[in-house]
Amino acid sequence: MHNNILDDIKTRYSIMDICNRLNIKVKNKIARCVCPENHNNNDKKPSMGIDAINNRFKCFACGISGDIIELVKYSKNISFKEAVEWILGYNPYKNNNNEKTPERSRREDYISNMYNEPKEENKKINKVDNVKRFDVEPVNDINDTQDNKKNIYKDFLRLLIPAFEAKTALEYFEKRAINIDILSTYPVYFLEKESKSIIKSLKAKYNDDELIKSGILEWSTKTNSSYLFCYNHPIVFPFYIGEDIVYYQVRRLDDEVPKYKQIKRPIQVQYNWNIVEYGDKGDTIFITEGISDCLSLASLGYNNVIAVLGVNNFKDIWIKSLLKYNIVLAFDADTAGEQATKKIAMKFLEYGNIVKTIDKSNWSKINVKDINEYLINNKG
Numbered sequence: 001m002h003n004n005i006l007d008d009i010k011t012r013y014s015i016m017d018i019c020n021r022l023n024i025k026v027k028n029k030i031a032r033c034v035c036p037e038n039h040n041n042n043d044k045k046p047s048m049g050i051d052a053i054n055n056r057f058k059c060f061a062c063g064i065s066g067d068i069i070e071l072v073k074y075s076k077n078i079s080f081k082e083a084v085e086w087i088l089g090y091n092p093y094k095n096n097n098n099e100k101t102p103e104r105s106r107r108e109d110y111i112s113n114m115y116n117e118p119k120e121e122n123k124k125i126n127k128v129d130n131v132k133r134f135d136v137e138p139v140n141d142i143n144d145t146q147d148n149k150k151n152i153y154k155d156f157l158r159l160l161i162p163a164f165e166a167k168t169a170l171e172y173f174e175k176r177a178i179n180i181d182i183l184s185t186y187p188v189y190f191l192e193k194e195s196k197s198i199i200k201s202l203k204a205k206y207n208d209d210e211l212i213k214s215g216i217l218e219w220s221t222k223t224n225s226s227y228l229f230c231y232n233h234p235i236v237f238p239f240y241i242g243e244d245i246v247y248y249q250v251r252r253l254d255d256e257v258p259k260y261k262q263i264k265r266p267i268q269v270q271y272n273w274n275i276v277e278y279g280d281k282g283d284t285i286f287i288t289e290g291i292s293d294c295l296s297l298a299s300l301g302y303n304n305v306i307a308v309l310g311v312n313n314f315k316d317i318w319i320k321s322l323l324k325y326n327i328v329l330a331f332d333a334d335t336a337g338e339q340a341t342k343k344i345a346m347k348f349l350e351y352g353n354i355v356k357t358i359d360k361s362n363w364s365k366i367n368v369k370d371i372n373e374y375l376i377n378n379k380g
């Protein structure tokens, strides 16, 4: 089968739908492994991460991973070809003869159409590319631009790999005492490809102006050319609202400055905000100062952690969405952290809500000022 067709199948069918069809229950992006024989206890405590953005899965206990075809292959214990056919809707169990049923003809037409489609699209993209320099920016097309930005962010993420699949990223987090099991529940990605190839893929679909406006590319006046905003910062943290990605923060592997970089656009939500979007009334939600502390608190076994990027970036408009929860502030044990804790607690109090803070009473004794230091201190 032609590679284009396979690539198309791998992206056209969402892994969530495939899981549904396979009767795999996914909760918080985690499911029981499809190879229970690899596990003691049939993987009772689920360890297979489902990555709906990249349409991939990975079991972080036994290590099997792959795309939707692999998932079907493993879970039904069938061949690659049978898995492809199963996804497309053939029933390899019932129809073992080669009889050309109407359904089969329809599927075959469908496959040949899939083969033609990308070519047509490429033509269109080239046309747009040729005229872009002479286009005048539309003035009141704000929604279009927003949608476009979302698409660019999504396409950018597809070019990365989940951190739990990247050796370098795993080493980075292990060095910082982060429990790597949590990387399949918290959105963390890794830039493995060269930025050149990332830029090339994005430019096949978007023009320079769109990419620069989105913040994914930045403009260098020195070289008079654009570059990938995170080329030195390969650890990538996407910020979601529902399925949409609205923002990125990125981090270097070493401790050169700036350690972190952000998309140069206004920030709408905190990191891991979807637990605020989809949580139940009365849930406890922890707010940390930065993503490193967020992952550290999660590593210590706390669920439902979100992160504000610096205490001074806490926005009052977020409070209304947080009121139905039991909020615990987990900021640093320094002056800025203490002041922000007081200030934000007072704002919640205006709505009649009393926020809690984590217990930092023994931090000064063990010379610890934030959660990551506490975690490292606790581990060894």
Ligand SMILES: [Zn+2]
Binding pocket: 033, 034, 035, 038, 039, 043, 047, 048, 059, 060, 061, 062, 063, 064
């Ligand atoms: Zn497994």
